Amino acid sequence: MFLAGLPLALAGCGGGEAVWAPEADVLRVAxxxxxxxxxxxxxxxxxxxxSGAHTGLMINASQRVIFDGAGSFHHETIPERNDVFFGITPAVEWLYLSFHARETYYVIRQDLVVSDAAAEQALRLALAAGPVPKAACTRAAAGILQQLPGLGSIKKTLFPDRLQEQFARIPGVVTSEIREDDDDDRFLALEAYEPEPL
Known part of the structure; x- marks a missing residue:
């Protein structure tokens, strides 16, 4: 399986913190x-x-993951490999969105149906991209997107709102908005999370 073959040292020069969940944990939550x-x-x-504050990329391929370059999202029950989180069930998906949406920030989600091959390519690129240095989340996500079929028009940028605007111009993108009035301390959502039994 390609997940096991990707060396930890591959992303060590990025400046972010290297994290590498064991293969058993990744397989358990797939x-x-x-x-x-x-x-x-x-x-x-x-x-x-x-103004844009952060960019994440959820990929539904042979498994669903979230690439959260340079992000602060984490939970001890959600395995991570260098900014890629595994086991993105509907509950974990909502936890990620709710973690970011609060009284001071809202979330724009843009969904694009792609081929199975493109999704697998995005997954491989995400696994090779991290750990991402601080403030480079959008540049890293754009770097993945621009390598995919039909997305070559995406330009690298450091600004989340600019990448969002570029992605909105791709035919077939469906946009939704998530707003919550939670306390500004987004870590309260993580503390309240109770994982589903496997």
């Missing part, structure tokens, strides 16, 4: 969402001035 292969660009924006 989950693929029903429906087509899909990319979901997740953009966190300020409710105050609407």
């Amino acid at each position: 989950y693929r969402a029903p429906g087509p292969a899909m990319l979901s660009l997740i953009t966190v924006r300020s409710t105050g001035n609407d």
Whole structure:
């Protein structure tokens, strides 16, 4: 399995913190969402001035993962390999979105159905991309997207809102918005999370 073959040292020069969950943990939680292969660009924006604050990329391939380059999302029950989180069930998906959506920030989600081959390519690129240095989340996500079929027009940028605007121009993108009025301490959502039994 390609997950086991990717060396830890591959991403060690990025400046982020190297994390490498054991293969048994990754296999234990592996989950693929029903429906087509899909990319979901997740953009966190300020409710105050609407500026972009963070970018994540959810990939539904042979399994569903979230690439959260340079992010602060983490939970001891969700295995991570260098900014890639595994076992993205509907409950974990919502935890990730709710973690970012709060009184001071909202989330724009952009879904794009892709071929199985493109989704697998995105998964491989995400696994090779991290750990991502701080403040480089959007650049890393754009770097993955621009290598995929039909997404060559995506340009690298450091600004989440600009990547969101580029992605919106791709035919077939479906956009939704998540707003919550939770306390600004997003870590409260992580503390309240109770994982589903496997």
